[in-house]
Amino acid sequence: MDWGSGTGISASERAETCRKVAEGKFFHEFRYPGHVAVLGGVGFQRRQGHTEASLEIVQLAGYNRYAVIIEILSDRGDSHDLDFVFRLAEKFSLPVLEMEEVWQEFIRKKQLITKKAEANLPTDFGVFKIVSFENHLDNKEHFAVVKEPFGEVVPVRIHSECVTGDVLSSLKCDCGSQLANFLRYMSAHGGILIYLRQEGRGIGLSNKIAAYSLQDKGLDTVEANRVLGFSEDERDYAPAAQILKALGIERVLLFTNNQRKTVGLEKYGIEVVETKRLYGRVTPHNRFYLSTKMKKLGHELEEIFREVNS
Numbered sequence: 001m002d003w004g005s006g007t008g009i010s011a012s013e014r015a016e017t018c019r020k021v022a023e024g025k026f027f028h029e030f031r032y033p034g035h036v037a038v039l040g041g042v043g044f045q046r047r048q049g050h051t052e053a054s055l056e057i058v059q060l061a062g063y064n065r066y067a068v069i070i071e072i073l074s075d076r077g078d079s080h081d082l083d084f085v086f087r088l089a090e091k092f093s094l095p096v097l098e099m100e101e102v103w104q105e106f107i108r109k110k111q112l113i114t115k116k117a118e119a120n121l122p123t124d125f126g127v128f129k130i131v132s133f134e135n136h137l138d139n140k141e142h143f144a145v146v147k148e149p150f151g152e153v154v155p156v157r158i159h160s161e162c163v164t165g166d167v168l169s170s171l172k173c174d175c176g177s178q179l180a181n182f183l184r185y186m187s188a189h190g191g192i193l194i195y196l197r198q199e200g201r202g203i204g205l206s207n208k209i210a211a212y213s214l215q216d217k218g219l220d221t222v223e224a225n226r227v228l229g230f231s232e233d234e235r236d237y238a239p240a241a242q243i244l245k246a247l248g249i250e251r252v253l254l255f256t257n258n259q260r261k262t263v264g265l266e267k268y269g270i271e272v273v274e275t276k277r278l279y280g281r282v283t284p285h286n287r288f289y290l291s292t293k294m295k296k297l298g299h300e301l302e303e304i305f306r307e308v309n310s
């Protein structure tokens with residue numbers, strides 16, 4: 001689009017066109033086609049693209065949601081790499097923001113998950129409260145199980161969905177028994193379980209079953225994920241951080257053997273005051289899986305292997 005009666009080509013005319021868009025002029029007041037391409041963001045929570053990120057940056061800085069994006073090109077017309085961008089930024093004393101930093105700030109500042117429904121839930125482990133959420137972050141039906149009272153630092157378990165382990169009592173992993181152990185702990189001491197619908201470390205049930213099939217052929221859990229085109233762990237704990245905030249909680253005693261969960265919560269503004277190990281059952285079927293988690297994913301499981309070996 002172009003604004004005004006000139007060609008619209010010069011830098012100053014293009015800047016004027018951008019300014020008029022940001023003033024909220026109507027589409028029919030511009031001329032088409034023109035020399036400024038207009039893009040619309042679909043929401044940063046849906047797409048972590050430059051268009052969406054630029055809208056968040058200007059809004060976080062206190063401006064209306066209009067931004068100008070430029071691609072930095074070399075003399076030959078190719079896109080420059082990040083090294084060039086850093087050198088350019090240094091030369092002109094400009095800040096450089098990476099997508100991950102904008103995402104973290106977005107999750108800290110824009111609360112997209114709120115409490116929806118809550119009810120009592122008597123279980124074999126005790127009577128809990130179950131809470132559901134209105135979730136505009138990833139639109140999944142995560143839920144929380146709450147047992148009060150608890151102190152200012154709340155015992156918390158972030159548990160990723162494992163239908164095979166949690167529902168079918170599969171012996172291939174430790175999920176079901178870890179879940180039961182935490183519910184038992186909560187029943188006695190109070191706390192919160194956040195159940196995230198991140199089946200298969202975020203790859204979904206079908207892909208996890210495909211990964212199991214590769215494991216039947218001798219691959220380990222990390223290799224199987226990679227063969228299927230995924231990273232070893234696709235989870236993001238942004239929904240967990242926002243669920244905790246929706247429940248009014250910012251300081252936690254986290255039950256996990258996985259440091260990525262601690263890092264994953266802290267970067268979104270949740271303070272992990274302390275972590276406690278939470279072990280499940282070791283079976284002949286899950287031993288190799290658990291030792292792979294320890295060796296390749298950094299899970300702190302040395303203690304259970306010491307016990308098993310002694």
Ligand SMILES: Nc1nc2c(ncn2[C@@H]2O[C@H](COP(=O)(O)OP(=O)(O)OP(=O)(O)O)[C@@H](O)[C@H]2O)c(=O)[nH]1
Pocket residue numbers: 158159160161162163173175178198199200201202203207208211212221225255256257258261299
């Ligand atoms: N892709 C894949 N996912 C698996 C496999 N085995 C278990 N999972 C998934 O791994 C996740 C385990 O979740 P959690 O127990 O919350 O997390 P964790 O990383 O083990 O960390 P902590 O239990 O907190 O120490 C669940 O989503 C399971 O479905 C596997 O072989 N492949």
Ligand SMILES: [Zn+2]
Pocket residue numbers: 162164165166173174175176
């Ligand atoms: Zn499992």
